[in-house]
Amino acid sequence: MLKLKQINKIFNEATPDEKIALDEINLHLKPGDFVTVIGSNGAGKSTMMNMISGALIPDFGNIEIAAKDVTRLPEYKRSSMIGRVFQDPMAGTAPAMTIEENLALAYSRNKKRGLRRGVDKKRRGIFQESLETLHLNLENRLNAKVGMLSGGERQALSLLMATFTQPAILLLDEHTAALDPARAALITNLTKTLVAKNQLTTLMVTHNMQQALDLGNRLIMMDKGQIILEVEAEEKNNLTIEKLMAEFQRIRGEKLTSDAALLTV
Numbered sequence: 001m002l003k004l005k006q007i008n009k010i011f012n013e014a015t016p017d018e019k020i021a022l023d024e025i026n027l028h029l030k031p032g033d034f035v036t037v038i039g040s041n042g043a044g045k046s047t048m049m050n051m052i053s054g055a056l057i058p059d060f061g062n063i064e065i066a067a068k069d070v071t072r073l074p075e076y077k078r079s080s081m082i083g084r085v086f087q088d089p090m091a092g093t094a095p096a097m098t099i100e101e102n103l104a105l106a107y108s109r110n111k112k113r114g115l116r117r118g119v120d121k122k123r124r125g126i127f128q129e130s131l132e133t134l135h136l137n138l139e140n141r142l143n144a145k146v147g148m149l150s151g152g153e154r155q156a157l158s159l160l161m162a163t164f165t166q167p168a169i170l171l172l173d174e175h176t177a178a179l180d181p182a183r184a185a186l187i188t189n190l191t192k193t194l195v196a197k198n199q200l201t202t203l204m205v206t207h208n209m210q211q212a213l214d215l216g217n218r219l220i221m222m223d224k225g226q227i228i229l230e231v232e233a234e235e236k237n238n239l240t241i242e243k244l245m246a247e248f249q250r251i252r253g254e255k256l257t258s259d260a261a262l263l264t265v
């Protein structure tokens with residue numbers, strides 16, 4: 001469903017600020033894979049997500065989504081293939097528009113007729129049914145402006161909008177990091193439910209190690225622009241934070257004083 005082949009990205013090449021952000025990244029996701037991504041600051045996690053979404057184009061290498069080479073395809077041309085939720089609850093929705101209008105935009109995202117705000121009775125029914133699955137009573141607030149919702153409610157709506165059209169790839173970019181623990185738990189559970197229900201192929205970046213262990217069937221650890229560890233299904237079930245830290249030390253030969261050092265926020 002997703003293939004990254006030898007992806008490289010260097011920022012400010014041949015200047016004193018040169019930075020190798022991605023160094024020969026190879027990653028293959030099968031349909032329905034849910035991969036959690038961890039790594040320290042500057043490891044290249046966001047750059048990798050931006051490559052998949054098309055916000056950045058690699059210097060070398062190839063990207064395939066659903067068997068289509070999208071390496072040079074601009075972001076807007078691959079947006080129907082991708083659902084994305086960012087850390088900032090303000091980023092995924094339009095605050096001045098109502099819940100219903102936001103859903104209508106998400107709904108028409110992969111329709112040929114372009115963006116449409118209008119909603120008929122049938123579509124309103126679909127929106128209400130989807131909102132009911134969030135258990136936040138948003139189905140009764142279709143005409144509320146999204147700017148009036150709490151951070152957790154907005155993030156739940158963003159998640160629903162990102163998964164609505166069955167994207168080939170769902171990108172979750174620290175999407176619970178800006179929420180308080182109770183709301184973060186709510187969005188984490190919702191993520192599990194929506195991904196499982198829609199069998200979405202998902203990549204989730206997180207600084208929360210426990211979340212990285214609890215969600216998904218695979219885990220990758222990045223460091224200095226490389227994927228330094230890949231953990232698959234069975235093995236992932238038996239993984240602990242201590243084992244992950246020990247693996248990092250074994251691979252990098254660097255001693256860590258705490259798990260925070262591995263994921264420094």
Ligand SMILES: Nc1ncnc2c1ncn2[C@@H]1O[C@H](COP(=O)(O)OP(=O)(O)OP(=O)(O)O)[C@@H](O)[C@H]1O
Pocket residue numbers: 011012019020021039040041042043044045046047048
């Ligand atoms: N537009 C840019 N111009 C120059 N350097 C960049 C740019 N974007 C990222 N970098 C650098 O590339 C490296 C990888 O950054 P990236 O944001 O992908 O890391 P990350 O793993 O997402 O980190 P964090 O957990 O802190 O968000 C970093 O050293 C960063 O400073």
